Amino acid sequence: MPNTRARELRRNLTQAERRLWSALRDRRANGYKFRRQHQIGPYFVDFLCPESGIFVEADGAHHEDEEQAWYDYRRTNWLKSKGYRVLRFRNHDILRHPSQVIDAIEKALVETAPHPSRRHR
Numbered sequence: 001m002p003n004t005r006a007r008e009l010r011r012n013l014t015q016a017e018r019r020l021w022s023a024l025r026d027r028r029a030n031g032y033k034f035r036r037q038h039q040i041g042p043y044f045v046d047f048l049c050p051e052s053g054i055f056v057e058a059d060g061a062h063h064e065d066e067e068q069a070w071y072d073y074r075r076t077n078w079l080k081s082k083g084y085r086v087l088r089f090r091n092h093d094i095l096r097h098p099s100q101v102i103d104a105i106e107k108a109l110v111e112t113a114p115h116p117s118r119r120h121r
Contacts, residue, residue, distance in 0.1 A: 013036075016060070020101070040084065055087070
């Protein structure tokens with residue numbers, strides 16, 4: 001069941017995912033809302049900003065494996081075909097350079113979606 005899978009993924013965040021979630025949750029990224037371990041079609045994305053259509057992936061070393069890289073490529077292309085934009089960061093970078101990662105995410109948000117305070121309700 002999808003909701004069960006999402007709950008399981010949220011309970012078992014990696015250290016890098018926890019660090020990133022701490023920076024993105026509660027509209028901490030310039031007021032943009034993020035959801036974690038959100039399902040889009042058959043896939044779960046690490047963090048999704050519904051307002052911008054951007055999702056952020058925290059990639060561990062296993063993403064360098066050829067089979068995993070091919071899966072990521074197909075998954076990313078499917079999500080792009082649905083209008084989403086992916087931002088991928090290596091766990092190493094999230095843990096060692098968190099402010100640079102957050103700056104890159106915030107820059108992409110500004111380029112993609114109006115600031116939440118400027119949206120018409």
